[in-house]
Structures are given as C-alpha cells and as structure tokens.
Amino acid sequence: MQIHRAAHARSFTVLPNGILQGRRLSYTARxxxxxxxxxxxxxxxDGRHMADTSTQGRGAVRRALKELTDAGWRTAGG
Numbered sequence: 239m240q241i242h243r244a245a246h247a248r249s250f251t252v253l254p255n256g257i258l259q260g261r262r263l264s265y266t267a268r269x270x271x272x273x274x275x276x277x278x279x280x281x282x283x284d285g286r287h288m289a290d291t292s293t294q295g296r297g298a299v300r301r302a303l304k305e306l307t308d309a310g311w312r313t314a315g316g
Contacts, residue, residue: 251276266298267305274312 258268274283289299306312
C-alpha cells in the first residue's frame with residue numbers, strides 16, 4: 239500500500255508513533271485521541287456533541303472516551 243504524504247507549513251498536529259501504532263487502544267480511541275490532541279490548550283470536549291457529529295455514534299465515542307480515561311490520557315471528569 240502506498241500512502242500520499244504532503245508537507246505541512248501550518249495547521250498540523252505531531253503525534254508520537256507509539257500513540258497511533260500501539261495496540262493498547264482501539265482504532266476508534268486512537269482516532270479520537272488524535273482529534274483531541276489537535277485541539278488548542280484549554281479546549282473542553284463535550285462527549286455528547288462529539289458523538290452526535292461522528293459517524294461512530296454515541297456508544298462508540300463513549301467507549302473510546304472510557305478507553306482514553308482508563309489508559310491515563312483523559313481525566314474522568316473532563
């Protein structure tokens with residue numbers, strides 16, 4: 239498989255490969271984490287809004303948020 243890569247001058251997020259390639263989190267949780275890490279400091283997520291704007295649905299987003307909490311990437315209240 240060949241992946242198209244483009245150089246970015248602005249509006250990009252750098253993530254450690256371990257986050258995206260690790261097996262500790264599901265693909266859904268890894269994608270959600272990448273989205274959350276792309277947000278500015280101080281941004282607060284609303285799980286319900288994220289689920290309503292996602293093709294994954296509320297259950298999948300809720301499970302992914304729990305995975306992120308259990309893995310220490312997110313605090314239970316936020």
